[in-house]
Amino acid sequence: MELYKTNQLKIYNSLSKSKEIFKPVLEGNVGMYVCGPTVYSNVHLGNVRTFMSFDLIFRYLKHLGYKVRYVRNITDAGHLTDDDSEDKISTKARLEKIEPMEVVQKYTVDFHTILQKLNFLPPSIEPTATGHIIEQIEIINDILAKGLAYEINGSVYFDVLKYNKTENYGILSGRNVEDTIENTRALDGQSEKKNPQDFALWKKADESHIMRWPSPWSDGFPGWHLECSAMSTKYLGKTFDIHGGGMDLKFPHHECEIAQSKVNNHVNPVNYWMHANMLILNGQKMSKSTGNYILPNEIFSGENNILNKPFSPSATRFFMFQANYRSILDFTSAGLEASEKGYLKLIEAINKLDKIEIGSTSTIDIKAWKQKCYDAMNDDFNSPVLIAQLFEAVKFVNLLIDKKETLSAEDLEEFKSTIHVFVFDVLGLQNEEQQDSSDKISGVVEMLINMRKDARDNKDWALSDKIRDELAALGIQLKDGKDGTTFSVN
RNA sequence: GGCGUCGUGGCCGAGUGGCUAGGCUGGGCUCUGCAAAAGCUCCUACAGCGGUUCGAAUCCGCUCGAUGCCUCCA
Known part of the structure; x- marks a missing residue:
């Protein structure tokens, strides 16, 4: 019998701001969409944290026996820079004197290489924004037909105020449109929009813009919230189970997704919204635009100004999972060093498992311990508590080897397999010590x-x-x- | 200014209306030729001020502080 039938999983839903019992749309199946990276530079560790959190979630859902379709997109077009209406990919291409798709290729490869080093499972589908221009145009047509978007000078904008008359724009982020009006005044640079809070569905490309596609309105490119709506609907359906992303995408990105999909499909697109919290460096959020970040390769090689020594991918993974995905995590050398020691202690115990001799009776309640591991993960993927239980297991291993405790053959087998499941399958750690x-x-x-x-x-x-x-x-x-x-x- | 989140012991980080988090660090003991490892053990906590309660670090209010979003962002 599948494990999900006996494990009641609770997920913190950003929409209700509470933990809810997870019930998928289709029993035994999970549809999960996570906003992927914009491939215009190397992924930094802050980006990686979010994806790692969802890698853990993906792994655990699979372990529970769910058939998971995990869609994580690659944003290779569509993000506007703030100084002009050129998109990020083509700006970078000009700087580096190469083709836009060359930039996309370069940083997509970098992204995949990093995730592979960190032992990520590949998602089921990894669609690109540029591969779904037609689907995006279809959605824009539909929203225009329903009167909730308008065209000006070849660009199409979503009419937030009109939408808000019948729906709730701000349902996810807890904002109301009136506040948004007052508070975007200073930033209102794009005068062609009816209202400052309207967002672009399609942008007309100017002469210098390299990435462009034909559309009924102009040669241009899709707005940056649209791709996720298009691809999630295409691959997961009008309403799917889990939508994830970084906390910083909650507003406006995910709010806009909800609005687009509600108009397009007349239903709420997502049952469980999950947001991973930020990774902090020097007391500030890691961010490409502020330059406050560290790259994964700089951690593995030790070539950086932040850490005292290099750290392995698994040590880095372990560090991340010692905090809950919903907590802000502070990245420090001392913190990583402490995690690395803990990780090595855990791996060492695993490497000693075969030295345990079978006893005639069991003096440790392995079933109770195993249940605590599941309880931790069932409680909104509480990896820190799971890790605490794994350190209990380390203690058991040493006591068993010293023959201060004993396990029957059956219990010993269950003990070993449970450790392997949680350390390698669920947490996705690797036995680096053994490889060395x-x-x-x-x-x-x-x-x-x-x-x-x-x-x-x-x-x-x-x-x-x-x-x-x-x-x-x-x-x-x-x-x-x-x-x-x-x-x-x- | 608006909408949020958070403030736990030397450090990192869970959790909770009364009952052990865990890791790292430091002290003691056992083991050991010595050390390390391992085991046992000790230390200290819930920002401040009020309130609710038999009881709050956990609920409510205020204050202070930190931080995220409001503009591209994982």
Whole structure:
């Protein structure tokens, strides 16, 4: 039987601002859409955090036995820069003297490479905005026909005030349109709009604009909120289960999506809105536009001004999951170092699992422990609490090896498989320690351990300590236990 | 200015109307040739001020502080 039938999952819904019992539209199936990156520069760690949160959610939903269609788009057109109406992709192309689609390709590859290093599962569908121009034009036609958009000078804008007469623009972000009117006065640069809070569905391209498509209104490009509506509807239906993204997209982006889809399809597009919180650096949100950010590769290589040393992808992953996805997380060297130590401790325990001997009875309630792991994840994907339970498991492992506790064959098997499920399948961590110590290194170290044992038996402490210290200098730590010496590679 | 979120022990970070978070750091003990590892153990907390309550860090109000959005943004 599928696990989702016995696990009641609760999800925090941004729309209701409360945790709700998750019930998919179609039993056993989940449709999930997450706003992906705009590929005009390298993804920074803040971007990655959001995607990582949804990678965890994707992984857990799959583990529960749901058939998940996970759609994460690539925004390769459509974002306006603030100084003019050129879009971000073509601005960058001019700066770098290359074709717009070359920029798109370059940073899409970068995005995929980074996510692969961090052991992400690929989404089911990864559609691009430029691949769905026709669908977007269809939606604009429909909204125009329904009288909730208007055309001016070849551009089409969504009429927010008219929409708000019958619907609630601000339902997600808790705003009301009147406030928006008062407070966008200073920023009202685009005078062709009827009202400052109207947003573009289609923008006419000027002469210098390279990325452009024909449409009934002008040669131009789609507005930046439209692609998500078009692609989510196309692949997941008019109403689907989960829509995710960063907290900063709540307004206006997701608000606009709701408005577009409601007009287009007459139904609420999303049942559960999920928003991942921001990653903070130097007390400020990480952001490309302010320059306050760090790139994943800079973390892995150590080439940055923030961290004292390099950190592996799994250590970085572990750091992220030690905080809840809905909490603001502060990125610091000390924080990463603490997480790395915890991660290594966990992996070390996993590598020792095979040393546990089967006992005749069980002195630990493995079923109760396992249930706590599920309870944590069922409570809005509470990864920090799951990790706390995994550290309980580390404690168990050491006690079992010391024979201070015992497990029956059946319980031991369940214990091992549960650890593997949560550490590798759900959290998506990798056993980096094991990969680093090849058979050859293991053989050499085992030989040195034997030599050291002889020295210790002869009370030749000088030689014994020399072997230990020189190995330590190479990053190989020896650990003397009751049943001999083991080692770990850092 | 408007709409939000948050303020937990040395640090990072869960959670909750009365009952242990967890990790890192520091102290003690056990083990050990010594150390490390491992085990046990100790330390300290819920921004401030009021209110509700038998009882609040947890609910309500105010104050202070931080931060996000309101303009592209994960």
